[in-house]
Amino acid sequence: MSSPSSAAPPPPPAEQRRPGPVRFGIMGCASIARKLARAMLLAPGAAVAAVGSRSEAKARAFAEKTGLLLRHAPRLHGSYEALLADPGVDAVYLPLPTSLHVRWAAAAAAAGKHVLLEKPTALCAADLDAILAACDAAGVQFMDATMWMHHPRTAKMRELVADKATTGDVRVPFSHMKGPQDNENGYQARKINSLFSFRANEEFLQNDIRVKPDLDALGALGDAGWYSIRAILWAVDYELPKTVIALRNPVRNQAGVLLACGATMYWGDGKIATFNCSFLTNLTMDMTIVGTNGTLHVTDFVIPYEEKSAAFNMASKSKFAELHIGWDPLPSKHVVSTDLPQEALMVQEFSRLVQNIRDAGGKPEGKWPAITRKTQVVMDAVKTSIDNEFGPVDISS
Amino acid sequence: MSSPSSAAPPPPPAEQRRPGPVRFGIMGCASIARKLARAMLLAPGAAVAAVGSRSEAKARAFAEKTGLLLRHAPRLHGSYEALLADPGVDAVYLPLPTSLHVRWAAAAAAAGKHVLLEKPTALCAADLDAILAACDAAGVQFMDATMWMHHPRTAKMRELVADKATTGDVRVPFSHMKGPQDNENGYQARKINSLFSFRANEEFLQNDIRVKPDLDALGALGDAGWYSIRAILWAVDYELPKTVIALRNPVRNQAGVLLACGATMYWGDGKIATFNCSFLTNLTMDMTIVGTNGTLHVTDFVIPYEEKSAAFNMASKSKFAELHIGWDPLPSKHVVSTDLPQEALMVQEFSRLVQNIRDAGGKPEGKWPAITRKTQVVMDAVKTSIDNEFGPVDISS
Incomplete structure (x- = not known):
């Protein structure tokens, strides 16, 4: 039996494998996302693991401007696809233009990411239903980003x-x-x-x-x-x-x-x-x-x-x-x-629900x-x- | 020529014959009229000369309860007709039920009384037009009793x-x-x-x-x-x-x-x-x-x-x-x-307009x-x- 210091440790039990905060991916660098980035810095239970934009340069500029780069050192992705392929992302915050919601929110759910979606959530209820069906199928939490509720x-x-x-x-x-x-x-x-x-x-x-x-x-x-x-x-x-x-x-x-x-x-x-x-x-x-x-x-x-x-x-x-x-x-x-400002309370509540699913086998709310x-x-x-x-x-x- | 002390004095010139405050007749003793009675006690330029109701007892009870009897000693009339026939009344305040407005407001104008009319002024614009035509014909001031305007x-x-x-x-x-x-x-x-x-x-x-x-x-x-x-x-x-x-x-x-x-x-x-x-x-x-x-x-x-x-x-x-x-x-x-409360300011403004007509030959506003x-x-x-x-x-x- 090798000494503990020289061998890879055994994997921790499942409930400890991904402990700690919910790892957010910010998907799109709209102006409103700056406010949410600040909220994720403030909210207990949240961390920004990645930022994805249509170019890595844009993602970097956003991460710098918001203080995320210094504080959370997120991975920077030059496409939304790359963000969704990032296994270190539990949940996405999605502030893209509404016409893109049905495509990307459904894709995020299909990739197993929990979805915090900016409003209006879709151009029509049928589009929203497609998003909600994808979240249902994947067992991920859905919430819209209506901050004052929190x-x-x-x-x-x-x-x-x-x-x-x-x-x-x-x-x-x-x-x-x-x-x-x-x-x-x-x-x-x-x-x-x-x-x-x-x-x-x-x-x-x-x-x-x-x-x-x-x-x-x-x-x-x-x-x-x-x-x-x-x-x-x-x-x-x-x-x-x-x-x-x-x-x-x-x-x-x-x-x-x-x-x-x-x-x-x-x-x-x-x-x-x-x-x-x-x-x-x-x-x-x-x-x-x-x-x-x-x-x-x-x-x-x-x-x-x-x-x-x-x-x-x-x-x-x-x-x-x-x-x-x-x-x-x-x-x-x-x-x-x-x-805490209301948007940080929203991120905190969303994170609590995600942690309950991710870490405790709970169901989406x-x-x-x-x-x-x-x-x-x-x-x-x-x-x-x-x-x-x-x-x-x-x-x- | 008789001495000044023993003969009736000559009548004063017209502009001095009815000096002082506008002499109101309160026509009907509705609950709202209590508020207006107080306003007439407070408002410069106004006095309550008479109260008319369907019985003199009602008029007396109202005048007592409101303090008018003690303060302004108004004449008490047991009918609206008697109030309108009172030559010592310049203007009426009319808080009767709306269905009675067209009859009594028009009658008041025809009797030469200025009209301060409770709202709603009439059941329909045609009825109001009859009231306004009567006021026009008589050259008297019309105002509705919408207090907050003042x-x-x-x-x-x-x-x-x-x-x-x-x-x-x-x-x-x-x-x-x-x-x-x-x-x-x-x-x-x-x-x-x-x-x-x-x-x-x-x-x-x-x-x-x-x-x-x-x-x-x-x-x-x-x-x-x-x-x-x-x-x-x-x-x-x-x-x-x-x-x-x-x-x-x-x-x-x-x-x-x-x-x-x-x-x-x-x-x-x-x-x-x-x-x-x-x-x-x-x-x-x-x-x-x-x-x-x-x-x-x-x-x-x-x-x-x-x-x-x-x-x-x-x-x-x-x-x-x-x-x-x-x-x-x-x-x-x-x-x-x-x-002054707004209802007293209303009475004051209405009185000013009436005085301008009565004492200075002005036109209705x-x-x-x-x-x-x-x-x-x-x-x-x-x-x-x-x-x-x-x-x-x-x-x-």
């Missing part, structure tokens, strides 16, 4: 919106009410509004991938609209609306890509939501929920004004003061602090692809309504 | 919304844009949302005049909806929309009165507005304006949270911070103080009836769209 403020808002005793909704069995809302479970009076816009400059409006029909053909709907649709679904606990009707007068560029649009959604029990998304008006990120008992206002729901703390306003059982000369009680402001799919289905319905002269589009659940 | 906060918001250099809109002559918004004056990207709801209790939903088809047949549309429509018109400097489309699934009571509804409005140059009004959800009074350069949020636009100061938030040229991890600059909060009429025209269009299965209703300007 901010602790979002959890706090959920808690209050769900609290029927104070701020939440109650279903109202109004005996004296009639109309299409008649529902054996009672009427749900909840109203939701979301606005997401930013004012793109001329450079963006001429050259950004989000105004190019061959790259991000969904334009403002796929970009800003994604967040508003997600916010609305979040606000109703992911119950799909029954009917979607697009607002009229959407704005398109000369190539036909949407620069501004919106829609109203109707649920069978009376809930109504409206959103507007636009590249043409001042940066605005509103979600407003008005229920029977309470009102929630948040004006920076996608990206909080500041990184370390985020606020929202909640009113509960608001009444007029005597003679209607004021309100009593007043709404209250809630502030939620966080040590189905909640995330289900939420993604509902968002995409509603987006499809908005697009169909726009294409059908703003007629109602029914969603079969 | 808060100094409203003036401050107007100033900022109109300031093209910082927060206001610019019309965008996008050469790369196409769609129904093509307009020789350029595209207007402005979006406006308004929500006004309060959660009525069972007593209200069974017995309030606002749920009775023979009293206030417009229900939530005439009550809360009035304010949202006014807010939207205010936000576009009273330009009438081209097309109005009601939201689906309005809620009615068994008698057919609207308890919740809404609509979207479209202008020819691209502006879009949406409102929801409801008796079924928590007290909420939102107006949000998003323009090319700025975003305005106010969440208590109809009745400020507190009487002595009112706030709103305004963002100007908001951008993302580097890496999109926050905003720069942040929105700013504006606080506007007022010594046409701005106020014009704004009222536009509000009523849009309300009619919403109602027509609801009645026509939510089809588009064009407004001819």
Whole structure:
């Protein structure tokens, strides 16, 4: 028997063979990927093992600029194929233009990589289904990169919106009410509004991938609209609306890509939501929920004004003061602090799910692809309504 | 010639015959009239000369409860006719149920009384036109009692919304844009949302005049909806929309009165507005304006949270911070103080206009009836769209 020092050690048991952080491959060096690179440097449980771009030089420049090269020394790949062939990559973060998602996200899953996919996840639900089927077949985790879902403020808002005793909704069995809302479970009076816009400059409006029909053909709907649709679904606990009707007068560029649009959604029990998304008006990120008992206002729901703390306003059982000369009680402001920015919390949560699969034999968490799919289905319905002269589009659940 | 002390003095010149405050007659003792009685006690230039109700006992009880009896010692009339026949009344404040407006507001004008009319001013624009024609014929001032119009906060918001250099809109002559918004004056990207709801209790939903088809047949549309429509018109400097489309699934009571509804409005140059009004959800009074350069949020636009100061938030040229991890600059909060509550400022302004006519030979101010009429025209269009299965209703300007 040779001495331990001179012979190769026996392989460690399987559960120790790939210990430690999830090894990410960043697939494409879009501007948004810089933010995610920083998040991967911050997030416990994550490491950047590789960067892949259409050339190694691009990958290197990105790795240098983001500090990854110095901190995580990732392998640099000059093609997406090479990144997917890298056995040292557990998961890919994929910020490519939407038109490339179905090809490369499915390829990543087929290569056994877990998939963290930028939004909009696909050009249509059928494309998304191909991606999700590939992830299912490979047993890998899927999550879309909707960062605000992971901010602790979002959890706090959920808690209050769900609290029927104070701020939440109650279903109202109004005996004296009639109309299409008649529902054996009672009427749900909840109203939701979301606005997401930013004012793109001329450079963006001429050259950004989000105004190019061959790259991000969904334009403002796929970009800003994604967040508003997600916010609305979040606000109703992911119950799909029954009917979607697009607002009229959407704005398109000369190539036909949407620069501004919106829609109203109707649920069978009376809930109504409206959103507007636009590249043409001042940066605005509103979600407003008005229920029977309470009102929630948040004006920076996608990206909080500041990184370390985020606020929202909640009113509960608001009444007029005597003679209607004021309100009593007043709404209250809630502030939620966080040590890690929301994108790092997203990477941390995704990594936790991947580690559970990779290291502990767990199964992929189905909640995330289900939420993604509902968002995409509603987006499809908005697009169909726009294409059908703003007629109602029914969603079969 | 008799001595001055023993003979009746000669009548004073006409301009001195009725000096001093405008002498109001309060015509009807609705709950809202208590707030206005207080406003008339507070407002410079106003005095309550008479109270008229369906019985003198009711008029007396109201005058006692509001402190008017002690402070202004008004004459008490047991009928509206008697109030209108009172030569010591210059102007009436008329808070009767809407179905009675056309009769009594027109009668007041015919009796030479200036008219401060509660909203909704009429059941339809044709009825309002009859009232306005009577005011015109009599040369009396007309104003609707939309109090928030007179808060100094409203003036401050107007100033900022109109300031093209910082927060206001610019019309965008996008050469790369196409769609129904093509307009020789350029595209207007402005979006406006308004929500006004309060959660009525069972007593209200069974017995309030606002749920009775023979009293206030417009229900939530005439009550809360009035304010949202006014807010939207205010936000576009009273330009009438081209097309109005009601939201689906309005809620009615068994008698057919609207308890919740809404609509979207479209202008020819691209502006879009949406409102929801409801008796079924928590007290909420939102107006949000998003323009090319700025975003305005106010969440208590109809009745400020507190009487002595009112706030709103305004963002100007908001951008993302580097890496999109926050905003720069942040929105700013504006606080506007007022010594007099908005309803007293309204009474003061109305009194000033009446004094100008009564004491200085001036003409009625046409701005106020014009704004009222536009509000009523849009309300009619919403109602027509609801009645026509939510089809588009064009407004001819």
